[in-house]
Structures are given as structure tokens and as C-alpha cells.
Amino acid sequence: MSEPVKAKKSAATSAAPAPKTPAPRTPAIDKAKSEAALPVLGPKDMLRWAWTQLTSMRTALFLLLLLAVAAVPGSLFPQRPANPSIVTQYIKDNPDYGKILDALQLYDVYSSAWFSAIYILLFVSLIGCVTPRAIAHYKAMRSQPPRTPKRLSRLPEYGTLVLPADAGIPASRAITDAAGLLKRRGYRVEVRDADGAMPNLGAERGFLKEVGNLVFHTSLIGVLVSVAAGGLFGYSGQRILVEGDTFVNTLVGYDQFTPGTNFQSSWLQPYSVQLDKFEVKFDRESPNKFGQPIDFTADVTTKDTPDAPARKQVLKVNEPVSLGGTSIYLTGNGYAPVVTVRDGSGNIAMQGPVVAKLQGDNYYSSVVIKVPDAKPEQLGFAGFFLPTAFVTEQGISFSGDPELINPQMSLNSYYGDLGLDKGVPQNVFELDVKDLKQLNGRDLEAGGITLAPGMTYTLPEGKGTISFDGVKRYVGVDIHHNPGQLYALIFGLLAVAGLVLSLYLNRRRVWVRTGTHDDGRTMVEYGLLARGEDHRLAGEAAALRELFSREWQIADQADAPTVSSSTSKDN
Amino acid sequence: MPVINETLGQYSELFMLLAAATYTVAFIAFAWDLAKSSKTLQAVDLKAAAAAAGAKVAVAAGRLGGPDAGGSDAGGPAGRAERPTSGLTVEGGTAAGDMKYAAERRVPARVAVALTVLGVAIHGAGVLTRALGAGRVPWGNMYEFLTTGAFVAVAVFLLALIRRDLRFLGTFVLGLAVIMLVAAAVAYWTPVGHLVPALQSYWLVIHVSIAVLASALFTLTFAMSALQLVQSYRQRTLAAGGADKLGFMRLVPNALSLENLSYRINTVAFVGWTFTLMFGAIWAEKAWGRFWGWDTKEVWTFVIWVVYAGYLHARATRGWTGTRAAWLSIVGYLCVIFNFTIVNQFFNGLHSYSGL
Ligand code: HEM
Numbered sequence: 001m002s003e004p005v006k007a008k009k010s011a012a013t014s015a016a017p018a019p020k021t022p023a024p025r026t027p028a029i030d031k032a033k034s035e036a037a038l039p040v041l042g043p044k045d046m047l048r049w050a051w052t053q054l055t056s057m058r059t060a061l062f063l064l065l066l067l068a069v070a071a072v073p074g075s076l077f078p079q080r081p082a083n084p085s086i087v088t089q090y091i092k093d094n095p096d097y098g099k100i101l102d103a104l105q106l107y108d109v110y111s112s113a114w115f116s117a118i119y120i121l122l123f124v125s126l127i128g129c130v131t132p133r134a135i136a137h138y139k140a141m142r143s144q145p146p147r148t149p150k151r152l153s154r155l156p157e158y159g160t161l162v163l164p165a166d167a168g169i170p171a172s173r174a175i176t177d178a179a180g181l182l183k184r185r186g187y188r189v190e191v192r193d194a195d196g197a198m199p200n201l202g203a204e205r206g207f208l209k210e211v212g213n214l215v216f217h218t219s220l221i222g223v224l225v226s227v228a229a230g231g232l233f234g235y236s237g238q239r240i241l242v243e244g245d246t247f248v249n250t251l252v253g254y255d256q257f258t259p260g261t262n263f264q265s266s267w268l269q270p271y272s273v274q275l276d277k278f279e280v281k282f283d284r285e286s287p288n289k290f291g292q293p294i295d296f297t298a299d300v301t302t303k304d305t306p307d308a309p310a311r312k313q314v315l316k317v318n319e320p321v322s323l324g325g326t327s328i329y330l331t332g333n334g335y336a337p338v339v340t341v342r343d344g345s346g347n348i349a350m351q352g353p354v355v356a357k358l359q360g361d362n363y364y365s366s367v368v369i370k371v372p373d374a375k376p377e378q379l380g381f382a383g384f385f386l387p388t389a390f391v392t393e394q395g396i397s398f399s400g401d402p403e404l405i406n407p408q409m410s411l412n413s414y415y416g417d418l419g420l421d422k423g424v425p426q427n428v429f430e431l432d433v434k435d436l437k438q439l440n441g442r443d444l445e446a447g448g449i450t451l452a453p454g455m456t457y458t459l460p461e462g463k464g465t466i467s468f469d470g471v472k473r474y475v476g477v478d479i480h481h482n483p484g485q486l487y488a489l490i491f492g493l494l495a496v497a498g499l500v501l502s503l504y505l506n507r508r509r510v511w512v513r514t515g516t517h518d519d520g521r522t523m524v525e526y527g528l529l530a531r532g533e534d535h536r537l538a539g540e541a542a543a544l545r546e547l548f549s550r551e552w553q554i555a556d557q558a559d560a561p562t563v564s565s566s567t568s569k570d571n
Numbered sequence: 572m573p574v575i576n577e578t579l580g581q582y583s584e585l586f587m588l589l590a591a592a593t594y595t596v597a598f599i600a601f602a603w604d605l606a607k608s609s610k611t612l613q614a615v616d617l618k619a620a621a622a623a624a625g626a627k628v629a630v631a632a633g634r635l636g637g638p639d640a641g642g643s644d645a646g647g648p649a650g651r652a653e654r655p656t657s658g659l660t661v662e663g664g665t666a667a668g669d670m671k672y673a674a675e676r677r678v679p680a681r682v683a684v685a686l687t688v689l690g691v692a693i694h695g696a697g698v699l700t701r702a703l704g705a706g707r708v709p710w711g712n713m714y715e716f717l718t719t720g721a722f723v724a725v726a727v728f729l730l731a732l733i734r735r736d737l738r739f740l741g742t743f744v745l746g747l748a749v750i751m752l753v754a755a756a757v758a759y760w761t762p763v764g765h766l767v768p769a770l771q772s773y774w775l776v777i778h779v780s781i782a783v784l785a786s787a788l789f790t791l792t793f794a795m796s797a798l799q800l801v802q803s804y805r806q807r808t809l810a811a812g813g814a815d816k817l818g819f820m821r822l823v824p825n826a827l828s829l830e831n832l833s834y835r836i837n838t839v840a841f842v843g844w845t846f847t848l849m850f851g852a853i854w855a856e857k858a859w860g861r862f863w864g865w866d867t868k869e870v871w872t873f874v875i876w877v878v879y880a881g882y883l884h885a886r887a888t889r890g891w892t893g894t895r896a897a898w899l900s901i902v903g904y905l906c907v908i909f910n911f912t913i914v915n916q917f918f919n920g921l922h923s924y925s926g927l
Binding site: 295 | 863888
């Protein structure tokens with residue numbers, strides 16, 4: 001990348017800036033095209049040629065644009081990592097092309113072979129680009145500013161100053177003065193031929209610009225590596241906690257656990273979190289958002305280790321709790337009706353809160369109760385929980401408010417073999433009624449079960465009773481451990497710092513030459529050159545002129561030639 | 572939880588309407604300025620042509636000829652933008668490349684700017700009363716993104732006017748502001764209300780304000796890049812001796828100056844967008860427990876970032892400066908628009924806060 005780019009740049013920055021209008025640009029394009037043609041070469045040269053191509057600026061640009069395009073499908077199709085069930089449904093709903101999209105990895109865009117290929121190539125290109133550039137820049141930083149051009153007047157910024165003979169400043173002193181001044185202004189300066197006939201100096205500043213560019217690009221690699229490391233060594237898990245429940249950070253404590261490839265469960269620190277109370281505030285002001293939740297607050301008691309002192313903490317949305325290298329997030333909530341089920345022999349077969357899964361507006365939730373301990377036959381219930389029950393004239397029940405104003409549970413009941421003893425994992429939120437016999441239901445003689453808190457219902461055929469004892473709230477928490485994220489942040493910040501340096505610093509060179517006129521006056525001429533785009537070069541030239549004039553206490557010589565571009569000789 | 576003040580909310584809507592009306596008048600004034608000034612400039616040109624027949628062609632040809640043309644490639648890569656000019660507005664059929672204010676007065680343009688200042692003051696009152704009415708920052712749903720975004724766009728435009736004569740962008744910026752305000756009132760109207768818990772975070776203040784600011788800057792550069800394409804087409808036609816069919820473009824600087832200034836604004840906007848992306852990631856970590864999850868909104872923020880990174884690269888790649896870079900800047904802005912409109916409303920994701 002570097003050579004042709006630099007060549008273009010210095011051509012553009014030296015005396016004759018090539019106008020960027022399209023017409024004169026065509027030869028350059030033609031040349032680029034001919035360069036891109038494949039020459040006939042041996043295998044080694046071929047490899048070198050391929051490497052040069054891969055690390056060229058044009059390839060980087062192409063790969064960047066390709067990356068942008070390749071990222072788009074991930075927003076058009078459902079993605080497996082975020083939503084596996086929606087993907088399955090999508091494939092079912094679109095039998096004609098759903099499978100083809102799957103084969104093209106369009107449901108796993110960001111881990112797909114083609115997306116990975118693009119960014120890996122991009123980063124290989126980046127390394128191949130940054131390394132030689134860094135070496136070149138290291139050398140440039142250690143070498144002296146380039147020698148003074150013969151004709152400074154050819155530089156884009158040029159000016160002269162004349163020190164009168166009676167000022168008593170000889171050429172040699174003028175050059176050391178100028179050198180000191182430029183050094184104070186942050187230039188690296190080399191004075192040459194200080195006591196000769198034509199003392200001159202070369203100065204350069206803005207090395208940090210290139211450093212910034214290198215830091216920026218290198219940090220991008222750092223971000224990528226950090227993200228990958230987080231995926232390998234981190235984990236995430238979920239757990240539902242009813243008020244009063246305690247979660248202990250061990251594998252069995254999780255409802256769901258997704259470890260990174262290299263994660264060891266022995267890394268889990270056995271802290272505990274108890275949910276003391278969970279409160280929700282609902283919007284009672286805005287007419288169009290009436291009843292929407294506007295605040296969730298979970299009071300928790302935590303212990304870093306089983307023997308550590310207990311601490312009271314507050315868990316909210318946007319305010320995770322950090323414990324044992326993990327962060328705990330509030331991600332869901334709902335109601336958990338507390339029930340007691342007695343079996344046919346009158347023994348308590350099940351007692352406690354049942355997590356109701358949100359289904360619709362105002363916490364309209366589904367309830368599934370499985371009672372495997374009931375004897376002689378296992379019992380199962382399925383139905384709905386409504387915090388504020390309403391029934392339409394058609395007999396459809398709905399929830400009129402999210403708060404517990406008129407809580408009600410409507411259930412059907414079943415008995416038989418729940419199938420839990422076979423060892424096949426089951427969804428706790430679904431009751432498979434295939435092998436069960438129904439006891440209660442709207443269509444049955446016995447009707448459905450409708451319970452308000454405090455009520456008990458006796459099941460038909462002496463199968464037992466069910467009581468609705470009260471309602472608690474529950475929360476869903478996500479627990480994450482990502483060892484890469486701190487590093488990703490650090491590299492991200494480094495990248496921004498590098499970017500700012502690279503975009504807003506200017507790399508400039510200044511040359512000054514002094515001489516003594518026959519009549520004793522000291523003549524000073526100076527020229528400035530920018531490397532790369534620098535719209536403030538003229539400003540810098542003016543500032544330097546001002547400083548020189550002050551240093552030598554001369555009134556600004558308005559009629560002396562100061563030239564702020566290539567226009568001088570021609571006008 | 573702050574208390575909702577609906578009276579203030581209604582005042583806010585009234586202010587928004589008044590601002591839209593004022594902007595409409597300002598828009599007309601800017602358009603009038605374009606039409607009128609282009610006529611005046613044409614008259615100047617004709618006089619000059621009469622004085623020295625063929626002079627115009629010579630200048631136009633000279634500007635393409637290289638360094639000796641003098642003056643016309645101000646702001647080239649070597650950084651000539653600051654070069655003093657003679658105060659002449661016309662350079663071979665385009666306005667001064669340095670975009671400094673010229674000596675001559677353009678009455679319609681002054682009226683337009685004055686009206687814009689008035690409009691932005693009313694608009695500011697509208698945004699402020701909205702914020703006070705809801706007791707929070709006024710950017711929590713589509714209605715508020717639009718009204719506040721339009722305010723920022725116009726304010727940034729006016730601030731830019733202090734340093735540069737960008738009045739030729741006036742019709743575009745004000746036209747856009749009017750469209751945004753009308754769309755907000757018609758399609759996205761939402762009464763003042765509370766934020767959903769997921770948005771209750773100081774990151775909303777940081778992340779969204781920077782995103783809006785960066786988008787406002789991208790809006791300016793989009794307009795400049797579009798004009799750059801038209802101007803470079805026109806310059807080519809003129810250089811080839813063709814007739815000037817796009818007279819109103821006389822008021823617009825030459826393509827190279829447009830490219831250079833829009834590049835500089837784009838660098839600022841790009842840094843802003845980089846922050847938007849990073850702060851968004853930090854916030855996502857706080858709210859959802861992961862800093863990057865390729866949610867639809869995250870995808871598009873990333874796409875925009877990469878497109879503008881491509882634009883910056885293009886500016887350093889041979890054969891990709893000029894027109895091609897301008898196209899990239901335009902594509903980037905189209906992605907910004909797409910991200911705001913289509914993605915917010917029709918794509919499902921965690922970021923479903925459009926308030927609809
Ligand atoms: C991961 C993908 C990349 C991204 C996001 C990216 C982004 C950027 C950005 C934003 C800039 C402008 C700011 C600056 O000058 O520092 C830039 C400049 C630059 N990039 Fe990249 N870049 C990437 C890959 C590459 C690659 C692969 C190469 C080499 C082939 C490269 C070479 C350069 C060079 C030489 C510049 C300086 C241009 C100038 O002098 O103005 N970049 N890059």
C-alpha cells in the first residue's frame with residue numbers, strides 16, 4: 001500500500017498539486033488497471049505478488065466495503081445465536097427456501113464461513129499493511145529531517161524576511177534563533193552548515209500522526225482478539241428466582257448454562273443471591289401507555305462465598321450487580337401463584353410458588369403445575385393466571401390490569417403418568433397431555449377450575465384438592481462472565497485515541513535558509529511542506545512568520561514576498 | 572420518577588408547528604436567493620464575457636489545466652483552503668472555493684438566515700418544553716428523535732455558517748428540517764410520557780446525543796457530496812465547452828472545495844459515530860449483559876461505521892478520491908437514514924423503542 005500512496009501524496013503536496021477533477025485522473029486509473037493485470041511469474045513471485053495485492057490500499061477498501069455488505073443479511077433474517085426457536089419456525093414457515101438459506105449459513109451470518117473469510121482476510125491485510133509501515137515510521141522517526149531543497153520558493157508555502165544590517169543579527173545567529181523557535185514549537189530540528197555561507201535547517205513535526213494511525217489499526221486487532229477470547233473463556237446462564245429464593249453460583253444452580261469452548265465449571269465462584277423483594281411501578285399518568293411498567297426494583301441479599309457476610313444490594317434494569325467476576329442482570333419478571341396440592345390420600349404432594357409464563361398484555365400468563373409425587377396417580381394442571389381477571393360476554397377472560405386487583409387462576413386438571421420418570425428432559429412450562437386423562441375442563445361435566453387466593457377446589461373422583469394460597473413475584477436473571485470485555489474496551493479507547501491523533505495532527509516539514517547580503521542585511525527564507533492532507537499549512541506559515549518577526553523585532557514586511565501557494569511566479 | 576406535565580407538552584407541540592412554519596418561509600427565501608444570485612452572477616459573467624470574449628472558457632479550461640490556473644484549486648490536498656482570495660465570488664462559473672463570506676450582500680440570503688435563527692429559537696423552545704414536560708432528555712422515541720434531530724441539524728448548520736459561507740446548503744437543510752418536523756407530527760406523534768425501564772440510563776443521554784450530533788454532521792456532508800457530484804459534472808461540461816444548464820450551481824463552490832470541506836466534516840462525524848458505537852456497546856453490556864450481539868440496530872450501526880471507514884480509506888486510495896469518495900459518503904448517509912426509519916420500525920430487535 002505504502003509506496004504508490006506516498007508517491008501520489010508527495011506529488012500532490014509538492015509544488016504542483018494535481019487537481020482532483022475526474023478528467024486528468026483517468027490516466028491514473030488506467031495505470032492502476034494495468035498494474036492489476038496478472039503478470040506471468042514463477043510461484044514465489046506469484047506469492048509475493050498476491051501478498052502485495054492483499055496488502056494494497058485498494059484491497060483494504062474493497063474488503064471493508066464487502067464487510068459492510070456481508071453484515072447486512074444478519075439483520076434481514078432471524079439469527080440462531082439470538083433466537084434459535086424463531087429460526088426453526090422460520091424454516092418451517094418457508095419450506096421452499098428456508099432450507100437453502102440455512103445451507104448458505106444465512107441464519108448464522110456472523111459465524112459463517114464467508115463472513116469469517118472476509119474479516120480474516122481484512123485483518124491479515126491489516127497486519128501486512130501495518131507492519132512495514134510501522135518499521136518505516138520507526139526509521140523515519142530516528143532519522144534527521146530531509147536536506148534542504150535548493151529552491152524553497154517551489155514549496156507550497158514560502159516566505160522571506162529581511163533583517164536590517166543595523167540589527168546586528170548575522171546569518172549564523174538567525175539560523176540558531178530560528179532553530180530554537182521551531183524546537184519550542186515542537187519541531188525536530190537539524191541545523192546544517194551553521195557557520196558556512198548558507199546556514200540552513202530542516203525541521204519536521206507531527207510524527208504522532210502516523211503513530212496514531214498505527215495505534216488505531218493495531219487496536220482494531222486487539223478488539224477482535226478480546227472479543228474472541230471472551231467467547232472462549234466466558235459463559236452465560238439464566239435463572240428464575242421467586243421472592244425468597246436463593247441462587248448459588250454452581251452448575252446446578254442454573255436453569256440454563258452456556259459455557260464458552262474453553263470454560264471450566266470449576267472456575268465458578270460459589271456466591272449466593274437471595275431475592276428478598278421485587279417491586280414494579282406502572283405508568284398511571286400517560287393515557288396511551290397506561291399500565292406499562294416504568295420501574296423494576298429487586299432487593300437482593302448477596303454473599304461472596306458461603307461464609308462471607310451478607311450484603312443488601314439493589315438490582316435494576318441497566319444496573320447489574322457484580323459478584324465473583326460475573327455480572328447479574330435483571331431481564332424478566334412475572335407472577336408466581338403459590339399453590340398447595342393434596343393427593344387422593346390427603347397428603348401434601350406439592351406446595352410452593354409456580355412460575356407463570358407471560359403470554360399477553362397485563363401479565364396474562366400461562367400456568368403449568370406438575371405433581372409427580374401425588375398418589376396413587378400423578379396429577380397435572382394447565383391453565384392461566386390473570387392478575388386482574390375480566391370476562392367478556394363471549395366468555396373470554398383477559399387481564400385488565402398488571403397489578404393484583406382481582407387475581408384469578410383458571411385451570412384444567414389431568415391425572416396419569418406425567419412421563420417424568422423416564423429421564424427425558426421436559427419443558428417445565430408445557431404439559432404433555434397425550435398420555436393423561438382429563439378431570440376438569442370447560443367442556444367436561446365437572447367444568448374448569450377457577451380459583452381466587454384463599455380458595456380450595458376438590459378434584460372429581462377423589463383425586464385430591466388444589467388450593468390457591470397467594471401470589472409472589474419472580475424475576476429472571478442473566479448471569480454473564482466475559483473476561484474479554486475489559487480488554488475490548490481498553491483497545492477500543494486506544495483506537496479512538498489513535499484515530500483522533502491520526503485525523504487531526506499534521507505532519508509538516510519546515511526549511512529555513514539564511515544568508516548575508518552584500519550590503520550587510522541578513523536574508524531569511526523559509527518554506528513549508530505538508531505530508532498528507534493539511535488544510536492548516538497556510539495558517540502555520542503565517543504563525544511562523546509572526547514568530548520570526550517577533551523574535552527579530554522587525555515590523556512585518558508586508559511588501560516582502562510571502563507566497564501561500566504555487567501562484568507566486570506566475571502572477 | 573418525574574411527573575408528566577401535559578400542558579408543557581402541548582406548548583411544545585405548538586412551538587414545533589411554529590418552527591416548521593418559520594423554516595418553510597426561510598426555505599423559500601433560500602430558494603429565492605439561489606435563483607436570484609444565479610441571475611446576478613450570470614449578468615456578471617456576461618459582462619465579463621463581453622469585455623474579453625472567451626475569457627470564461629479560458630478560465631474554465633485553466634482550472635482544469637493544473638497549477639498554473641491560479642486560485643481555482645483552493646483547498647487542494649496540500650491545504651490551500653486558507654489562501655486569501657480577492658473577494659470575488661465568481662471563479663469560472665462557481666463560487667469561491669474557500670467558502671469565506673464575500674463582500675457583496677445577498678439580501679434574500681440574509682433574510683433566510685435571520686428567519687432560520689428565529690426558527691431555531693422557537694424550535695429550541697419546543698425541544699426544551701418537551702424535555703421539561705417529560706422530566707427527562709427529549710430523545711426517547713421516534714417523535715422525539717425527529718424533532719430534536721431536526722433542531723440539532725439546523726443548529727449545526729447555523730454554527731457552521733459562523734465560520735463558512737455555506738448558505739448554498741440552506742434550501743437542503745431547511746427542507747429536510749421541515750420534512751422531519753412534519754413527519755414527526757403526522758406519522759410519529761407521541762404524547763409526552765415516561766421512558767421504558769430499558770432506556771432509563773445516563774447512557775441514553777450520552778449515546779443518543781452523540782449519535783444525533785454525528786447524524787447532523789453526516790447530513791451536511793451528504794448534501795455537499797451530492798452537490799459535489801452535480802458540480803463536477805457541470806465543471807466537466809463547461810470545460811468541454813458545453814452550455815451551462817445548471818445556472819443555480821454558480822452559487823456553489825467548485826467540486827474540489829466541496830470534497831475537501833465535506834471530508835473534514837466527515838472526519839469529525841466519523842469520530843462521533845465511533846463513540847456512538849462504543850458507548851452503545853457499553854450500554855448494551857449494562858442493559859443486556861453483552862456488549863455486542865448483532866442485534867439489527869447494532870448491525871446497522873456497524874455497517875454505517877464500516878462504510879464511512881471505507882470513505883476515509885477511499886480518500887487515501889489512488890483512483891478513489893473525488894466522485895467515488897462522494898458516492899461512498901452518500902451511501903453512508905443512506906444507511907443512516909435506513910437505520911433510523913426502516914430498521915427502527917420494521918426490524919424486530921432489542922432496540923424496539925420507536926414508541927409506536
Ligand atoms: C479493520 C479494518 C480497517 C478499518 C476499520 C480501518 C479504518 C481506517 C480509518 C477510519 C482510517 C482513517 C483514520 C486514520 O487515518 O487513522 C484509516 C486510515 C488508513 N488505513 Fe485503515 N482501516 C482498516 C484496515 C486497513 C488495512 C487492511 C489497511 C492496509 C491495506 C489500512 C491502511 C490504512 C492507511 C494507510 C490509512 C491512512 C490513510 C491516510 O494516510 O490518510 N487500513 N483506516
